[in-house]
């Protein structure tokens with residue numbers, strides 16, 4: 158994880174770096190730091206805590222200069238403290254580095270460097286890397302770029318790095334393997350960052366480094382990209398960015414998470430715009446159309462993902478199996494990659510990832526490709542590693558998701574996956590014509606219904622007031638809404654730190670029902686479609702053990718209303734698409750509980766948005 162920012166050009170670097178770090182804080186916020194070259198020396202400022210803490214301590218120092226870099230950290234090696242914060246300096250004090258990733262073989266490298274007289278101040282792997290670069294540079298009298306390359310060839314692990322040398326302060330060396338790195342290309346200036354958000358107001362031209370590539374980013378010289386392994390030159394591919402500033406600012410909401418919850422009607426529309434043509438009875442997705450035969454010949458589809466994206470995968474399993482009658486398995490990417498799974502050439506692997514940078518999902522993709530499978534990506538971040546690593550894919554078009562808890566990513570992923578299922582069903586004839594058309598129309602109505610479901614905000618807030626101090630909470634659902642129960646529980650635990658579990662409602666009697674007493678809030682997802690009667694029976698079982706029931710029901714429901722302590726009504730839709738609506742009040746409930754508990758909703762403790770470590 159971690160966010161990195163760099164600047165070289167004619168502007169003052171400090172405000173660019175600070176603003177950039179704030180935009181990248183979703184990647185980690187254990188500590189923050191920056192370094193500038195002021196024309197004669199390096200100026201370093203770093204601290205445990207957030208970018209705002211860095212700003213506070215930096216007021217004491219004069220931080221001028223047109224070249225610099227900054228870092229916001231999600232701790233891996235070494236506890237979050239001032240010393241372990243980046244940037245790190247080499248022993249001579251000439252080289253400075255920022256790093257996102259993990260150097261796995263740092264321990265033997267460190268031992269060797271200590272033998273050669275190097276002293277280490279921090280517990281980080283990064284300080285080892287900068288001293289390794291210095292050692293290589295000194296030993297063979299190499300230019301910085303070459304020294305970085307030689308050092309990286311000795312390293313095992315993952316990295317996106319920026320390095321500069323105060324004795325040669327007109328270039329920054331950057332390199333990546335496994336962690337993202339974008340270069341914003343301006344007129345006589347360059348920006349470097351983990352994603353394009355820190356520089357979108359300055360340039361819409363960006364180069365995304367590929368794995369095992371490095372570049373010398375300097376003034377008055379052409380930008381050269383090379384392969385780290387064999388030094389071969391790579392043609393820089395300059396991409397035009399589609400992001401705008403408004404998309405990454407809070408727009409009047411108290412938190413990004415709330416803004417993103419409320420964006421769902423419009424982003425779901427963006428997701429299906431140009432792809433779903435309900436009036437023509439058509440679904441057109443280029444990535445699917447171009448590879449239709451592969452999907453149709455698939456013996457099975459294997460979905461790999463993590464966290465919320467994994468929950469979207471579970472919903473997709475139900476939808477694809479029901480609509481297209483293709484067998485689907487859903488795997489945690491972290492398990493898949495390490496368990497020697499059976500993957501055949503005829504398997505289609507779908508990798509789902511908001512960030513497109515999740516290390517475990519990336520590794521699962523690589524493994525599936527090695528085994529000959531066709532790999533299809535469902536990503537949100539355009540140009541992300543997963544979108545480039547997969548054979549084909551479909552973007553979710555949800556726009557930047559800044560809040561660490563995934564919300565709009567989940568519903569847009571389900572939208573994409575439902576469209577894929579419908580397209581395959583059409584090709585296979587596994588849905589009747591009238592059902593196919595009905596689902597297209599239903600999907601087209603979803604944004605308006607999500608907007609209506611957002612009307613439950615006040616109700617969710619009222620219920621949050623009652624349950625905000627509960628130590629535990631259960632979430633139950635069946636069928637399509639079982640994954641929603643898992644997702645509801647994940648949302649609550651990650652942002653409010655209340656222990657929460659999701660279960661298929663019928664599993665209660667196999668153990669978890671023992672937890673029920675008058676203190677246990679139980680959120681039951683009970684829309685009219687689906688296994689309604691069965692869920693009603695499950696509610697009765699909880700009720701008779703004095704559990705407190707918060708039910709998400711279809712508008713007009715009477716039966717559950719009589720049993721539940723609190724009800725939240727959502728609009729009616731088909732069973733298969735109901736997760737797009739039932740999840741909305743659960744997102745709002747978690748949000749309000751977390752706010753009332755005084756938690757940092759957008760940046761929950763111990764988490765980061767983009768999990769680029771395994």
Ligand code: F6R
Pocket residue numbers: 463464465466467509510511512513514515518561562563564647648651766767768
């Ligand atoms: C939970 C959450 C995480 C992510 C997971 C995968 O709210 O955001 O569980 O879903 O880390 O991330 P992506 O989708 O970026 O691969």
